[in-house]
Amino acid sequence: MKNTRILQAGALVLTLLASSVMAAVSEQEAAQLGTSLTPLGGEMAGNADGTIPAWDGGLSTSAAAVDAKGFLADPFASETPLFTITAANAEQYKDKLSAGQMAMLKRYSDSYTIPVYPTHRTTSVPAAIGEAARVSAVNTTPVDGGNGLQNFNASRYYAFPIPKTGVEVIWNHITRYRGGNTRRVVTQATPQTNGSYSLVKFEDEVAFPADMPDLDPAKGSNILLYFKQRVTAPSRLAGNVLLVHETIDQVKEPRLAWIYNAGQRRVRRAPQVAYDGPGTAADGMRTADNFDLFSGAPDRYDWQLVGKKEMYIPYNSYKLDSPALSYDDVIKAGHINQDLTRYELHRVWEVVATLKSGERHIYAKRHMYIDEDSWQIALVDHYDGRGQLWRVAEGHAQHYYNHQVPGYTLEALYDLMAGRYLALGMKNEEKSAYNFGFKATAADYTPAALRSSGVR
Numbered sequence: 001m002k003n004t005r006i007l008q009a010g011a012l013v014l015t016l017l018a019s020s021v022m023a024a025v026s027e028q029e030a031a032q033l034g035t036s037l038t039p040l041g042g043e044m045a046g047n048a049d050g051t052i053p054a055w056d057g058g059l060s061t062s063a064a065a066v067d068a069k070g071f072l073a074d075p076f077a078s079e080t081p082l083f084t085i086t087a088a089n090a091e092q093y094k095d096k097l098s099a100g101q102m103a104m105l106k107r108y109s110d111s112y113t114i115p116v117y118p119t120h121r122t123t124s125v126p127a128a129i130g131e132a133a134r135v136s137a138v139n140t141t142p143v144d145g146g147n148g149l150q151n152f153n154a155s156r157y158y159a160f161p162i163p164k165t166g167v168e169v170i171w172n173h174i175t176r177y178r179g180g181n182t183r184r185v186v187t188q189a190t191p192q193t194n195g196s197y198s199l200v201k202f203e204d205e206v207a208f209p210a211d212m213p214d215l216d217p218a219k220g221s222n223i224l225l226y227f228k229q230r231v232t233a234p235s236r237l238a239g240n241v242l243l244v245h246e247t248i249d250q251v252k253e254p255r256l257a258w259i260y261n262a263g264q265r266r267v268r269r270a271p272q273v274a275y276d277g278p279g280t281a282a283d284g285m286r287t288a289d290n291f292d293l294f295s296g297a298p299d300r301y302d303w304q305l306v307g308k309k310e311m312y313i314p315y316n317s318y319k320l321d322s323p324a325l326s327y328d329d330v331i332k333a334g335h336i337n338q339d340l341t342r343y344e345l346h347r348v349w350e351v352v353a354t355l356k357s358g359e360r361h362i363y364a365k366r367h368m369y370i371d372e373d374s375w376q377i378a379l380v381d382h383y384d385g386r387g388q389l390w391r392v393a394e395g396h397a398q399h400y401y402n403h404q405v406p407g408y409t410l411e412a413l414y415d416l417m418a419g420r421y422l423a424l425g426m427k428n429e430e431k432s433a434y435n436f437g438f439k440a441t442a443a444d445y446t447p448a449a450l451r452s453s454g455v456r
Contacts, residue, residue, distance in 0.1 A: 024151070025162050030137040033161060039130030040123070041161035042372040043347065047310065051119060051345050055373065058124025059401040066402050067323070070433035074318035075401070076120065085114035085312070096311050096345065098369060100381035100392030103416055108334045116312055119344040122399040123373040123406050129177045133158035142168065147299040148249030153221060156210055158375065166303030166351040170368070172375035173294065175224065179405035179436040181207045187327065187426045190283040193419045195333030200281045201233040207440035215442040224248045226445035229280060230453055237281055238262065241453045243445060244273065250297040260450035267450045275300060276362045285422040286413050287362065293377035293395050293411060294368070300361050301353035308347050311369055313378035315344040317396040317409040325428045336412055336423055341396065347372045363390070371397065374406035391415050403436045
């Protein structure tokens with residue numbers, strides 16, 4: 001009897017300890033949001049030497065002009081670089097660069113440069129989204145070591161604005177605000193080593209259960225978002241459609257995906273649209289989970305939170321998004337046109353993902369840097385199974401200030417071994433920019449709806 005009581009007491013202690021480890025933050029800790037921390041969890045104060053300013057609320061919704069197609073004027077068009085990092089002076093700045101950036105400077109010493117501009121902390125979100133982050137902070141807890149989320153439906157955004165672990169930082173990227181239901185027409189290129197390329201064009205849609213009034217709440221309770229991607233060019237791929245139901249608790253229910261093949265006129269389940277399955281029409285230049293710099297389930301990796309540091313990252317990339325540019329202006333041999341890029345000094349969360357023993361993925365390690373203000377991934381260094389740096393990702397960010405939405409202008413993924421790269425998200429030559437807030441219905445995101453979506 002005595003031994004039984006001791007065992008029961010021990011079990012209770014272990015249960016309480018486990019609960020404390022997995023608990024959300026306290027109300028007292030969450031009270032930092034909007035005071036010493038921004039509403040999304042970034043440090044409100046600037047850095048000691050003034051090179052990173054204090055956050056003052058981000059860009060206003062009328063920061064600059066918006067043209068008839070929805071393209072944003074550059075609020076910082078009059079600024080010039082403070083300095084430019086080149087292969088010749090890179091050692092001077094290496095403490096604020098990633099290994100991947102250093103490798104790019106060395107690989108393309110004659111053309112790859114990093115123009116550094118004054119830092120502007122432009123991120124802002126609607127007040128309701130900031131409040132959702134506070135609700136997440138005191139309610140959301142990780143499931144199965146962070147492979148899923150629970151108690152997240154009350155907020156739906158920024159699962160862990162005051163993160164304690166590496167996987168919690170990644171969940172903030174995955175659950176960040178994207179402007180509600182959003183449509184975009186974007187272009188992808190995978191240039192050859194000589195710079196020649198052909199374009200693949202997509203019509204993308206992302207929709208959220210909270211913004212779909214006809215959706216049965218029970219059916220959407222474990223859905224983070226619905227994603228639909230229709231290929232519109234080239235003609236050999238036009239009409240193919242991908243549908244993804246991205247889940248919240250990926251332990252209970254993995255990502256669901258289907259593909260409509262226009263040539264076969266058939267809808268099929270697509271389990272390969274996950275992890276290191278091939279990216280859509282990407283010529284082998286990216287994996288499924290390279291989309292959005294990282295997307296999908298985090299369960300194949302151990303996520304180490306290294307901490308915070310100051311780095312030069314792509315930021316406020318309005319110049320790169322200009323509708324006055326052609327795709328020829330952007331796409332060059334080896335890398336995009338770095339004269340069109342803008343880098344700024346920002347604080348980032350540093351996270352290292354290491355492949356778990358017994359798991360499979362072409363990337364054995366991913367070294368990530370995540371912007372503290374927007375929770376967007378800014379840089380990722382990808383290593384192969386031999387420990388060799390293989391691919392370098394850069395997320396060229398811009399703030400869609402007219403809708404208070406942080407986003408990307410362009411995602412670049414450079415293959416150091418092949419000398420090729422992928423550029424995704426360009427819209428310079430398209431008829432419109434993003435369409436935020438469109439009306440979506442649950443019926444639009446079913447496998448049965450794919451056939452009509454794929455009509456050429």
